Amino acid sequence: MGDETHRFDLVEHTADVGIRAWGDTLEEMLENAAAAMFSLTADIDRLEERAEESVKAEADTPEDLLVGWLEELLYLAEAKRLALRRARVDMLEPGWRVRGRAFGCGLEECRSVLRGEIKGVTYHRLELAREGSGWRCQVIFDV
Numbered sequence: 001m002g003d004e005t006h007r008f009d010l011v012e013h014t015a016d017v018g019i020r021a022w023g024d025t026l027e028e029m030l031e032n033a034a035a036a037m038f039s040l041t042a043d044i045d046r047l048e049e050r051a052e053e054s055v056k057a058e059a060d061t062p063e064d065l066l067v068g069w070l071e072e073l074l075y076l077a078e079a080k081r082l083a084l085r086r087a088r089v090d091m092l093e094p095g096w097r098v099r100g101r102a103f104g105c106g107l108e109e110c111r112s113v114l115r116g117e118i119k120g121v122t123y124h125r126l127e128l129a130r131e132g133s134g135w136r137c138q139v140i141f142d143v
Contacts, residue, residue: 016124017143022136026062027089029135030069030098034087037070037121038104040141041077043113047085049103055087058097063128065096066137070121073102081107083114118143 019036023029038044055076057068069087077084084104091099107114119142127138 015119015142016122016140018125018138018140020136020138022131022134024134026135027092027098029137030066030089030092031087031100033066033070033137033139034073034084034102037073037118037139037141038084038086040116040118040143042083042085042104042110042115044085046113047083047110048105049085050105050109051080051082051103053080053082053102054099055102056097056099058095060096062096063123063126065098066128066139067121067123067126069098070139074118074121076102077104083107083110116143 017040021029021032021036023032053076055072057065057072059065059068073084073087082104084102087100087102089098089100122140122142124140125138129136
């Protein structure tokens with residue numbers, strides 16, 4: 001508790017939260033990064049898949065593709081008022097283009113499993129690398 005002259009304490013707070021994801025392929029890693037991001041906004045184990053939406057992203061580098069993919073998924077969730085559970089990469093094309101689908105339910109239908117909101121994907125401490133025969137990434141989100 002604070003001293004008697006000030007009836008408050010300062011609390012250290014960060015507006016960021018991060019995830020790490022990996023996969024045997026770049027596509028699997030992108031799907032796992034999406035699931036990790038979705039787990040920050042809802043209890044994805046209890047979230048039903050009642051909606052399906054297309055999503056695509058294009059970039060100049062694999063790092064930009066990762067960020068772009070996650071940003072497109074965030075935009076889709078906000079624009080369509082969805083809580084997303086998972087995303088599937090249907091095609092990874094040359095030139096760092098990805099097409100896929102996202103699955104979830106309307107916010108009103110699944111309010112009881114919602115956790116919080118992500119404001120954006122950042123490049124802060126972004127990592128994307130081959131690891132052995134697979135891929136791994138780290139992404140920090142602004143919450």
